[in-house]
Amino acid sequence: MRKYMNMKECREKRRIIAVIGKNYGDEGKGLVTASLCSFYAHPLIIKHNGGAQAGHTVEDEKEGKRFIHHQIGSGAEYGADTLFSESYHPDLFQLSKEVEDFEKLFGFLPKIFAEKNVTITTIDDVLINMALETKRGDKRHGSCGMGIDECVQRNSAGYAIRLCDIMGKSHREIFDLLKKLRQIYTTFRIKKLEIDNTNPYFEMLNDENVLTNFAEIISKNIDLLRIVDADTDWLKSYDGIIFETGQGLLLDCDYLKNAPHLTSSKTGLSEPLKFLAKRNLELNEAIYVTRPYVTRHGAGPLPGEFKKEEFPNIQVDLTNEPNEWQGHIRYAYHESIEEFIEPVLKDILYNEELLDGREIKPSLAVTHLDETEGLIYFSDQNISFEELVRILSARFDVFYYSDNRMNMTKI
Numbered sequence: 001m002r003k004y005m006n007m008k009e010c011r012e013k014r015r016i017i018a019v020i021g022k023n024y025g026d027e028g029k030g031l032v033t034a035s036l037c038s039f040y041a042h043p044l045i046i047k048h049n050g051g052a053q054a055g056h057t058v059e060d061e062k063e064g065k066r067f068i069h070h071q072i073g074s075g076a077e078y079g080a081d082t083l084f085s086e087s088y089h090p091d092l093f094q095l096s097k098e099v100e101d102f103e104k105l106f107g108f109l110p111k112i113f114a115e116k117n118v119t120i121t122t123i124d125d126v127l128i129n130m131a132l133e134t135k136r137g138d139k140r141h142g143s144c145g146m147g148i149d150e151c152v153q154r155n156s157a158g159y160a161i162r163l164c165d166i167m168g169k170s171h172r173e174i175f176d177l178l179k180k181l182r183q184i185y186t187t188f189r190i191k192k193l194e195i196d197n198t199n200p201y202f203e204m205l206n207d208e209n210v211l212t213n214f215a216e217i218i219s220k221n222i223d224l225l226r227i228v229d230a231d232t233d234w235l236k237s238y239d240g241i242i243f244e245t246g247q248g249l250l251l252d253c254d255y256l257k258n259a260p261h262l263t264s265s266k267t268g269l270s271e272p273l274k275f276l277a278k279r280n281l282e283l284n285e286a287i288y289v290t291r292p293y294v295t296r297h298g299a300g301p302l303p304g305e306f307k308k309e310e311f312p313n314i315q316v317d318l319t320n321e322p323n324e325w326q327g328h329i330r331y332a333y334h335e336s337i338e339e340f341i342e343p344v345l346k347d348i349l350y351n352e353e354l355l356d357g358r359e360i361k362p363s364l365a366v367t368h369l370d371e372t373e374g375l376i377y378f379s380d381q382n383i384s385f386e387e388l389v390r391i392l393s394a395r396f397d398v399f400y401y402s403d404n405r406m407n408m409t410k411i
Contacts, residue, residue, distance in 0.1 A: 015040075016241045017285045018272045021248030022343055024296040026329065027289040028367030030056025030074035031402060033244045037075025040240030045073025046083045048272060049265035050246035051121055052091035053146040067105055070098055073244055076110040077102075081238075083230055084114035087271045089151045090225075091121045092218040099224055114225045116164040122178060123214040124186045124205060125150035131201035132193055149264040150189075159185045166222060175215035179208065232279045243272040249288075249343040254350070261300030268347035273354035287363045287400065288344050292372040292385075294332040304333035304379045314371045333379040340378075341395055361397035370403040 017036060021027045033056070037043040056074045059066040065077070071090055073082035084090050095112075103109050125147030132150075154160065159181055166174050182205075190205055197203070204210050228234060235241060245267055250258055252267040265271075269286060276283055293314070296302045308314055308331050334340050344362050348355075366376065366385060375382040383391070389399050 014239050014241070015284050016243075016276065016281060017287060018243040018245065018269060018283055020245045020268055020286060020288050020347070022250075022288045022290040022364075023248045023294050024250050024298075024300075024302075025247040026295045026297055027248060027291055028365070028402065029245060029289050030058050030069055031367055032287060032289050032365050032400070033073065033242055034058040034075040034078065035402070036240065036242055037073075037080040038078045040080075042238050043075060043078070043080040043240035043242060044083055044235070044238040045075055045080050046085055046241065046243045046272070046275065047071065047073060047088045047090075048085045048243055048245070048275060049087060049267060050263060051089040051146060051148050051151070052094050053148055054246035056244070065105060067102065071095055072098055072102055072110050072112065073242075075242070077106050080242075081111040081113060083228075084112070084118050084225070085230070085271070085275055086115050086117050086119075087265070087274075089119055089121050089148060090114070091126075091146065092221045093123065093214055095224055096217070096221045112225050113228045113230065114163055115230055116162065116167075116227050118163045119151065119155055119160040120163065120166075120218070121147045121151040122154075122161065122181070123210055124178070124182060125154065127201045127205050127210075128186070128190060128193070128195070131190070131195045131199045131205070134201065135193075135195060135199060152264040154185060154189075157185065163222065163225070163227060166218065167227065169219065171212075171216040171219035174219050175211055178211045178215060182211065232281065235279065235281070243275075245272075249347055252347075255343075255346075258300055261298070269351045269360075270354065273351055277354060277356075282358065283360065285363055285398070286348075286360055287365050287398075288347075289365045289367060290334075290340075291368045292366060292375060293377045294334060295329055296332070297329045302330050302332045303335050306331055306333065311372075313373070333377045335379050337378070337391060341392065344395075362395075363398040363400065364392065364396045365400035365402070367402045369401055374403070 019029050019033050019036070021029050033045060037045065052070045054070055056069040057066065058069060058074050058077060067077065069076070071094070073080055076082060099109065128150045129147045161177065161181070165177070186205065190202070195202060195205070246265070247263050247267045249255065249268050251263045253262055253264055254266070255262060269283070272283060294302070294304070314331065348360060348362065366388070369385060374385050376385060376388050385401055
C-alpha cells in the first residue's frame with residue numbers, strides 16, 4: 001500500500017480527477033479532495049454544482065486544525081486554488097465570513113477564481129426557499145434553506161444575475177437591480193407558491209432594508225473573487241485539477257427514484273465532463289466516495305436505517321449538527337452489493353454521450369473505516385474492506401481507504 005502520489009509523480013504529469021459522493025452526501029468528499037491536493041505542487045479545485053449548501057470538513061489531527069469548507073475548495077489549506085465554474089451558484093453574502101474564518105485559522109487568504117458568467121444566489125432566493133420549506137411543514141423536501149433551487153428556478157425563468165452583471169457596480173446600483181427583480185419576478189413567484197402574510201418570511205420578502213443590506217455586503221465581497229477566462233491555457237499552470245462535487249448521486253436532480261427529496265443540480269460526472277469538453281480536455285479519474293455505512297441529513301427515504309446508538313464507535317458528526325432545515329443526520333446499512341454499485345454504473349451510463357466513446361473505469365474511496373474496524377455495513381452482513389475490494393475488483397480500477405481524518409491510502 002502507498003499514498004496516492006508523491007510530489008515527483010505529480011509534477012511529471014497533470015491529472016484531472018472528479019470526486020463524487022456515491023450516496024446522499026456527507027461521504028467524505030472533503031477529506032478525499034484535500035488528501036489529493038496535499039500531494040500536488042499546484043492544485044486547482046473546481047466547484048461545479050450547487051452552492052454554499054456544501055459542508056466539507058478537512059481535519060488535520062497532527063496540526064490540530066479543522067475547517068468546514070462551504071465555498072472555498074477543500075484543500076485550500078494545502079495551497080490549492082478554487083475556481084467557481086459557470087454551473088456553480090455562489091452565495092456572495094456568506095463568502096466573506098468563510099474567508100475570514102479561513103484566514104484566521106491558516107494565516108493567509110485563499111485564492112478564489114470565478115468565470116464571469118457564474119450566476120449568484122440572492123437573498124430573495126434564500127428567503128423563498130425558507131418560506132416554501134416552512135410552508136411544507138411535515139412534508140418538507142429536506143432542503144438546506146440556502147436558496148439553490150430558487151436560484152435555478154429564477155435562472156430558468158430568464159432572470160439570472162451573473163457576476164459580470166454586478167462587477168464594478170456600487171451597492172446602490174446592485175440594490176436597484178435587486179429591487180427591479182423583486183418587482184418583476186419575486187412578487188409573482190411567491191404568489192404562485194402561495195406564500196402570504198401568514199408565512200414568517202413574507203415580511204422580509206417585502207422589506208427593502210433586506211435588499212439594501214444584501215447589496216452592500218455583496219458589492220464588497222465580489223472583490224474576494226478574481227474573474228478569469230478559465231480556458232485551456234489558464235488551466236495549464238495546474239498539475240492537479242480536482243472537481244469537488246457537492247452532495248451525492250442519490251440526490252441528483254435526475255435520480256427520480258428519490259423525488260421530490262432531491263437537489264437542483266447534477267451531482268455526478270455531467271458538469272465536469274461538459275467543462276472539460278469545452279476545453280478539449282479529458283478526465284483521468286472519477287473517484288466515488290462512500291462511508292462504510294450510509295448517511296442522510298434531511299428528509300426522504302433511507303432504506304436500512306438504524307440508530308446511531310446501536311454502533312457506539314460511530315463518532316459524532318460535528319459538521320452535520322441538528323438544524324431547522326435538515327433535522328438530525330441519519331444512518332443506514334448499505335442494502336446490497338448490487339445497490340452499492342448501482343448509482344456509479346448509472347452515472348457512467350447516463351454520461352455515455354459526454355464520454356464520447358472513451359471508457360472510464362471508476363475508482364472507489366471508503367472513508368471513516370476507523371469507526372467500523374475496517375468493516376462495510378450491509379443489511380445482511382458485514383464485509384471487510386479487503387473482501388469488498390476482492391468482490392468489486394472487476395468493477396473499479398483503483399481502491400482508496402481512510403482510517404483517519406486526513407490521509408487517503410491507495411491499494
